[in-house]
Amino acid sequence: MNEPTSVDAHQYKTVLGHFCTGVTVVTAFDGDEPVGFTCQAFSALSLRPPQVLLCPQKTSTTWPRIRRSGRLAINMLGVGQREIGRRFARTGVDRFAGVGWRPSPAGAPLIDGTLAWLECHVVEEIDAGDHTIAVASVDELGVGQAEHPLLFFRGEFVGHEMKEAVSA
Numbered sequence: 257m258n259e260p261t262s263v264d265a266h267q268y269k270t271v272l273g274h275f276c277t278g279v280t281v282v283t284a285f286d287g288d289e290p291v292g293f294t295c296q297a298f299s300a301l302s303l304r305p306p307q308v309l310l311c312p313q314k315t316s317t318t319w320p321r322i323r324r325s326g327r328l329a330i331n332m333l334g335v336g337q338r339e340i341g342r343r344f345a346r347t348g349v350d351r352f353a354g355v356g357w358r359p360s361p362a363g364a365p366l367i368d369g370t371l372a373w374l375e376c377h378v379v380e381e382i383d384a385g386d387h388t389i390a391v392a393s394v395d396e397l398g399v400g401q402a403e404h405p406l407l408f409f410r411g412e413f414v415g416h417e418m419k420e421a422v423s424a
């Protein structure tokens with residue numbers, strides 16, 4: 257149920273857009289068709305057991321197909337992959353056209369040239385407003401060839417070489 261709110265949707269997007277994140281593409285096989293969508297709402301969650309979370313919109317047509325497959329891959333995009341980030345958010349196009357990929361150990365599509373990847377299976381889905389929080393258990397993982405992350409900030413893809421270490 258939606259609670260009454262005084263928060264304006266435009267202002268919400270503007271303010272939350274200041275929280276800079278990396279960009280992932282979540283992929284799976286639905287039958288013999290590779291499927292995937294660009295997903296910014298991704299986070300590490302638990303070390304023991306190893307779990308991550310991602311938040312698909314309830315209107316997503318791709319998420320039900322990924323969930324049905326049981327196995328999914330999370331592809332962390334590198335700075336040179338903004339076109340892939342855009343393409344996997346478009347509707348009515350073949351998102352995998354021209355995109356190189358190979359199967360993960362359990363067969364989910366791993367996009368070539370990413371920063372890093374995870375292969376997971378969904379263990380829980382939590383209802384959350386207009387999104388679902390999906391908790392996924394990590395089965396396999398690795399780093400890729402890209403060295404610098406693609407970022408999403410204030411509604412745009414950004415990213416450049418990250419040379420300076422900032423002490424925590």
Ligand SMILES: Cc1cc2nc3c(=O)[nH]c(=O)nc-3n(C[C@H](O)[C@H](O)[C@H](O)COP(=O)(O)O)c2cc1C
Binds near residue numbers: 319345
């Ligand atoms: C940078 C960026 C981040 C996105 N993050 C999410 C996200 O976290 N969750 C989500 O469901 N959709 C996200 N989207 C939108 C989806 O990629 C896609 O447009 C949406 O799922 C509709 O396609 P579908 O019906 O095939 O799922 C994002 C799009 C972009 C460009």
